[in-house]
Amino acid sequence: AAERLAAQIGEDPRKDPATSHELNFAAEAAKRALSERTKTTLVVHHAGQRLKVDVTRQEFEEATLPLVLRTRAAAELVVLQAGASWPEIDRVLVVGGSTRMPMIVRMLSELAGRAVDHSVAPDEAVAHGAALYADMLLQKEGAGGGHTQFTVTNVNSHSLGIVGVDAATRSRVNRIIIRKNTPLPHAKSKKFKTFKADQSNVKITVLEGESEVPDACIEVGTCVIRDLPPNLPAGWPVEVRYSYQENGRLKVSAKLVGHGAQVTADFIRDNSLTDDDLLLWGQVLADEAAKNSG
Numbered sequence: 225a226a227e228r229l230a231a232q233i234g235e236d237p238r239k240d241p242a243t244s245h246e247l248n249f250a251a252e253a254a255k256r257a258l259s260e261r262t263k264t265t266l267v268v269h270h271a272g273q274r275l276k277v278d279v280t281r282q283e284f285e286e287a288t289l290p291l292v293l294r295t296r297a298a299a300e301l302v303v304l305q306a307g308a309s310w311p312e313i314d315r316v317l318v319v320g321g322s323t324r325m326p327m328i329v330r331m332l333s334e335l336a337g338r339a340v341d342h343s344v345a346p347d348e349a350v351a352h353g354a355a356l357y358a359d360m361l362l363q364k365e366g367a368g369g370g371h372t373q374f375t376v377t378n379v380n381s382h383s384l385g386i387v388g389v390d391a392a393t394r395s396r397v398n399r400i401i402i403r404k405n406t407p408l409p410h411a412k413s414k415k416f417k418t419f420k421a422d423q424s425n426v427k428i429t430v431l432e433g434e435s436e437v438p439d440a441c442i443e444v445g446t447c448v449i450r451d452l453p454p455n456l457p458a459g460w461p462v463e464v465r466y467s468y469q470e471n472g473r474l475k476v477s478a479k480l481v482g483h484g485a486q487v488t489a490d491f492i493r494d495n496s497l498t499d500d501d502l503l504l505w506g507q508v509l510a511d512e513a514a515k516n517s518g
Contacts, residue, residue, distance in 0.1 A: 225247065225250075225251060225254070225266050225277045225279060226238050226247060228277045229247075229268065229270070229275055229277060232275060233270060233271070233273065233275065237268065237270050237275075240270060240271075243268060243269070243270040246268045246269065247266070247268050250266040250267060250268050251266065253266075254266050254279055254284075255284070255325075256324075258279070258280075258281045258284050258325075259324045259325050259326065261281070262280060262281045262282075263278065263279070263280045263281065264278075264279055265277065265278050265279070266278075266279060281326070285327045288327070292327055292328065292331055295322075295328065295331070296331055296335060299332065299335060300335070305404075305405050306405075310335065310336050310337055311337070313336065315341045316332055316333075316336045316338065316340045316341060317340070317341045317343070317344060317349060318332070318340050318341065318342060318346050318349070319346055319349040319350060320346055320347070320349075320350075321346060321347060323340075323346045324346060378407070378408045378470045379404070379405045379406060379407055379408060380402060380404055380405070380406055380408060380410075380468055381404060381405075382404050382432045382433060382434070382442075383400045383402065383403045383404045383432070383433065383434050384400070384401055384402045384430065384431070384432055384444070384466055384468065384474065385398045385399050385400040385401055385430075385431045385432075385433070385441070386398070386399050386401060386414075386416070386428060386429060386430060386431065386464060387399075387429040387431060387438050388416060389419055396438050397436050397437075397438070398431050398433065398435060398436050398437065398438050398441050399414070399416070400434075401414050401464065401466045402466050402468055404434065406468075408468055408469065408470045409467070409468060409469045409470055410467075410468050411465065411466065411467040411468070412465070412466055413463055413464065413465040413466075414463075414464055415461050415462065415463050415464075415481070416461070416462045416463075416464060417458075417459045417460060417461060417462065418452075418456065418457075418458055418459060418460045418462060419458065420458050421455075421456070421457050421458040422454065422455055422456060423452055423456060423458075423460075424450075424451075424452055425448050425449060425450045425451070425452060426448065426449040426452065426462055426478065426480070427446060427447075427448050428446060428447045428448065428449070428464060428476060428478050428487070428489075429443060429445075429446045430443070430444040430445050430446065430447075430466075430474070430476055430491060431443060431444065432444050444474070444491050445489065445491045447476060447478065447487045447488075447489035448487060449462070449478055449479070449480060449485050449486060449487045450485070450487075451485060452480060452483075452485055453480075453483055453485070456480075460480065460481070461480075461481040461482075462478060462479070462480055462481065463478065463479055463481055464476070464477070464478045465477045465478070473490060473491070474490070474491040475488065475489075475490050475491075476488070476489050476490075476491065477489075
């Protein structure tokens with residue numbers, strides 16, 4: 225649209241802040257309109273002129289095809305990481321405003337091999353899911369709730385690793401200990417080695433992320449094994465253990481194998497609903513139940 229307007233007026237309208245702002249709003253309105261119609265018109269004002277550009281649904285779909293392909297890849301990755309296949313999935317529930325666009329619905333239907341489910345409003349689906357999840361947590365805690373016929377397995381949303389040193393390149397790397405989508409609670413140990421002879425301490429830097437490059441990950445925290453024995457040779461084994469709980473608490477322990485030197489630290493990850501969230505969604509469920517029974 226900006227290119228067509230530039231052809232009309234001889235300059236890029238996006239260089240004018242007011243026109244650019246209006247064009248952004250017009251583009252958003254056009255995107256929504258093309259979900260319902262096959263053609264729409266963008267109208268913007270620039271330098272005292274009222275400018276119009278016609279856009280068809282086909283043009284819009286061609287321009288946004290890379291985004292549709294990215295969405296498709298994300299959907300395929302989710303199914304793959306769940307260890308499932310599309311024939312095993314009973315229903316494909318659309319979530320989010322973008323699923324109002326015919327091209328997204330068409331892509332998902334082709335991918336799943338069946339029509340998608342529109343039984344829940346796309347803008348409310350996440351909230352409904354949060355309410356159901358809260359209900360199950362309330363049942364687990366013995367605090368009431370309904371009688372759901374399925375369970376949810378809590379998993380870690382990101383891998384948890386440690387900063388290590390690559391033996392070949394001597395560069396810092398992220399060595400993953402607990403991979404993402406691992407069912408919680410979960411504990412796992414790995415052995416590493418001291419970097420040099422007569423090392424006085426070992427620093428454990430906990431990372432969150434999938435990249436092998438530490439700088440591309442999030443640093444969760446650090447802990448240090450101090451006062452290592454003197455004359456300790458390089459390559460002495462150090463055992464690191466991560467214990468990750470459903471409530472988001474990560475316990476990290478590290479010890480020098482064969483010696484008493486060790487350290488333990490706790491970190492809190494934002495991985496679960498708070499008590500306030502549980503109370504809020506529990507009330508939502510109660511209100512919905514009262515409404516439906518009435």
